[in-house]
Amino acid sequence: MENKESKIRIQWFPGHMTKAKREMQEKMKMVDMVIELRDARIPNASKNPMIEELCGQKPHLIILSKKDKAQDVITKKWMDALSNETTKVIALDIIKENITPKVVAASKELMKAKIDRMIKRGIxxxxxxxxxxxxPNVGKSTFINRIAKKKVAVTGDRPGVTRSLQWSKVNQDLELLDTPGVLWPKFEDETVGVLLAITGAIRDEILPLEEIAAWAMRYLIAHHPDALVKRYGVEICDNPYEMLERVARKRGFMRNQEMDEKRTIETFLREIRDDKLGAISWEVPNEM
Ligand SMILES: Nc1nc2c(ncn2[C@@H]2O[C@H](COP(=O)(O)OP(=O)(O)OP(=O)(O)O)[C@@H](O)[C@H]2O)c(=O)[nH]1
Ligand SMILES: [Mg+2]
Structure with a gap:
């Protein structure tokens, strides 16, 4: 395997980006607040910068999803780094936790000033x-299904509201628009694409897997050498390509003394995504 330091290029096509933005602007007029999901392992790479702009001054709840796959200490730092006057941040394992009370409480807290004003005015x-x-892939569908507990009470169209809008009633305090808004992440920085690939948010077919595996290996050598030793029983060196070869030898992914690159890389990436190397935060906030 040769050492490639060339740029990693990930092809992607924004497609209906403008249309999605317009639709979201329309929907934004109907809501009091925005619940934005991001992957706790990559809270920066899994954001869309337009969401903040679309959100404007509306209360903004950021949910760091897949908390179970990230490191708690780093997730806490992200929660501090991302919260501000109009933005509250919580982290959740959407699959295992009882998320509804947490989301309802956080939403009510964000909306408290507005609710208090209404009560004062007798409304x-x-x-x-x-x-x-x-x-894509941050857990929006899982979130809506879990929080609405499947018995989604679709309240139907409301007069004066765009016809296709449907609401899921969570309880008497909270209703969700039943289709989530999907926007693409920003691929401006090549690292964003790599991180989305490592965490499984982009289909493998379109990816330069060898470079992505090398990037992941380089990060693990720097930040989680113990996890590599534990999982693969290899000695650590600082060349990621050599490290992949060591993994291949340990696992017997060799053909005629040569490493079976495809098998090694696919196995390595799959094991990362399946948390076989443990919970890993792939991004840390700037100040760390
Ligand atoms: N471990 C773990 N997995 C999660 C969590 N939330 C979602 N997932 C998994 O992440 C994957 C993507 O979840 P979806 O709900 O389909 O994500 P989505 O945002 O609707 O994705 P798109 O429809 O592609 O935009 C699924 O395999 C979920 O089971 C979580 O908190 N923890
Ligand atoms: Mg979905």
Missing amino acids: RPRAIRAMVVGV
């Missing part, structure tokens, strides 16, 4: 309306 507060947004 009985209605349920908070929220839109769920996020880039």
